[in-house]
Amino acid sequence: MKFTDGYWMYRKGLAALHPRDISDVVATDSGLEIYAPTQRINARGDALNCPQLTVSFSSPLEGVIGVTIEHFQGALDPNPRFELQDAHPAVNVAVNETHATLTSGALTASVSLSGDWTVDFTGDGKLLTSSVPRSVGFITDDAGRAFVHEQLTLGVGTNVYGLGERFGAFVKNGQSVDVWNEDGGTSSDLAYKNVPFFLTNSGYGVFVNHPERVSFEIGSEVVSRAQFSVEGQKLQYFVIYGPSPKEILRRYTELTGRPSRIPAWSYGLWLSTSFTTDYDEDTVMSFIDGMAERNLPLSVFHFDCHWMRAFHWSDFVWDPATFPDPEGMLRRLHERGLKVCVWINPYIAQRSHLFREGRELGYLVQRADGSVWQWDLWQAGMALVDFTNPDAVLWYQDKLRTLLGQGVDSFKTDFGERIPTDVVWHDGSNPQRMHNYYTQLYNEAVFQLLEKELGVGEAVLFARSATTGGQKLPVHWGGDCESTFAAMSESLRGGLSLASSGFAFWSHDIGGFEGTPEPEMFKRWIAFGLLSSHSRLHGSNSYRVPWLVDEESVDVLRHFTELKMHLMPYLAGAAEEAYSSGTPVMRPMFxxxxxxxxxxxxxxxxxxxxxxxxxxxxxxxxxxxxxxxxxxxxxxxxxxxxxxxxxxxxxxxxxxxxxxxxxxxxxxxxxxxxxxxxxxxxxxxxxxxxxxxxxxxxxxxxxxxxxxxxxxxxxxxxxxxxxxxx
Missing domain, CATH: 2.60.40.1180 (Golgi alpha-mannosidase II)
Structure with missing residues (x-):
């Protein structure tokens, strides 16, 4: 969010407060508290009618320094919150006549105690970034809303990467980015996977510890600074030292979570029914037979939405008209050496029997008047499972457990982005903070069920939405892209941006989702898809079996699938690096x-x-x-x-x-x-x-x-x- 009108002026209707002095410093063995009045204190009377900001410094991990900026400290600190590791490392806190410093490992925050507001962050003695005069701001508008922002300087040649799976320019300098999960495809500035963390090529990264909307202005409002802001009375962020990009990701994923182990079979080729196509068991078996007849290695078969009846999504009941014997069919697929994935989402259509059950049990998200929140977008009269209710989680998991008993091995956890903010959550969570965080609860519920029923290391998702912490629940795919070369390139940018945000495993729809791919583009996408951590053939209204494109596509698919299988010792080694240090399997060149x-x-x-x-x-x-x-x-x-x-x-x-x-x-x-x-x-x-x-x-x-x-x-x-x- 931009607050200024040029460099000097604020936009109409906005008022700003900035630290102008330091009235006191409180140092402890574990941190610093800086009391910063918003005007110069030259005499006792200057302390009257003078707002003061409190800026605290601490360290959850060696080489990581947390900064908390607060106006009113009596404001609520509601759920949800990101799950963060706090190892309470030994820190060095020192105060002298000119500076107050906190050092964690090789990273130091140094606050100037005289002159204009300045905080320098240094790594191994080298200046990384600074908070300078007017960097810290408390902003109010005519509507009574309040915001807190920080601006950290960008050095000459400093590039910013990350902020989730973003499909625009890979380097984020010059961009305005709102961290707010939305279902927007891959051709706009909207994103399914928003992560309030950025990585630089200058030895540091920054994680903003807020699950709600965080607005970033990366060299866009002030071109020499990276600004981030949230609505409210408080802003917390962490500066994470490297010095190398890999070390920054190692520390960031130590703070927010490393990926869980996933099964070896998940690296094979996944084939889907596609979305709006017509299919039944005969169609499915014709695809599988066709793959076998052409010596095309196949590891996973995926059933997309229409395995369930129309208007019943999601009730987790196989459509009896097309799949009258699901247990027998799944057994026959297993006999072919295949694993099975089915599409699900957290939305419950009004026609589904689970809607009535969930409403009566109080497991669906409600409005303030106690009614069930509903709309008609996607599914008629659909409601939303309230994963803040532990009983609702168990209820939802129990429905999926039935599918596991039938022979399902994995779930494609689609959606999770269209989360309303005019609702009341079971645990009292703040609706703004739950909007992005909902995907974490949703995917955790499914992943934890898989681990419990199948064993640790055997759980794997195919998830679309995510936020900080989502990297613990692999795998994620890139969402709905067009069947064009341009969409192929934007998908790659999204994957590289997500990798820069701490996600180790990533996939995409080979050939694109929307439309029918031209033969040459399809073949090029096959190579890209099989040279990704995970590989899936999937589309919207056309099948993705290669012989329906042309016969050469069959040869191309066979070649690159076999190549990937031969590379498994190497790819498994890369996965071990992801588990131990958070380094992604697919890595940006920098x-x-x-x-x-x-x-x-x-x-x-x-x-x-x-x-x-x-x-x-x-x-x-x-x-x-x-x-x-x-x-x-x-x-x-x-x-x-x-x-x-x-x-x-x-x-x-x-x-x-x-x-x-x-x-x-x-x-x-x-x-x-x-x-x-x-x-x-x-x-x-x-x-x-x-x-x-x-x-x-x-x-x-x-x-x-x-x-x-x-x-x-x-x-x-x-x-x-x-x-x-x-």
């Missing part, structure tokens, strides 16, 4: 090469794990430009080498993809090409890329059961040798 200025703005290519550079072909014709960082890079399949750092232009057929192996890589390749859930260490092969002869390194290959095997690999003339050491 995350892996922070010192290479050529990578700072790249949003049409990415690193898959630490060693594979993927540059999807995003336009017709196959002529493609991509950037390689320093060193000798090797095309994964052809073995051709190219030098960096520089841009290259090459032509690629649809059976090729620009996938280059990082210099110095020892790449483990699996022995199975038709499924992801095999013993990755059995008969594993290692390939060396731009490695000097005689070089030795240790490579750890995980196993689906959670164990691992460590090999000592030696590069020799003509190949490599590997010996198990653990």
């Amino acid at each position: 995350l892996e090469f922070p010192a290479d200025q050529g990578c700072a703005h790249l949003d049409r290519q990415y690193m898959l794990g630490s060693s594979l550079l993927v540059a999807p072909v995003l336009e017709a014709g196959g002529e493609h430009s991509f950037y390689l960082p320093e060193g000798t890079w090797t095309h994964l399949e052809s073995g051709d080498t190219l030098e960096g750092p520089r841009w290259h232009s090459r032509s690629f057929s649809v059976m090729e993809a620009p996938v280059f192996v990082r210099p110095g890589t020892i790449l483990p390749l699996g022995s199975v090409s038709n499924r992801p859930d095999y013993d990755w260490a059995a008969n594993v092969e290692f390939s060396a890329f731009a490695v000097e002869e005689g070089h030795r390194s240790r490579v750890e290959v995980p196993s689906p059961d959670g164990s691992s095997t460590t090999y000592e690999v030696t590069a020799a003339e003509g190949g490599v040798s590997a010996v198990v050491v653990r």
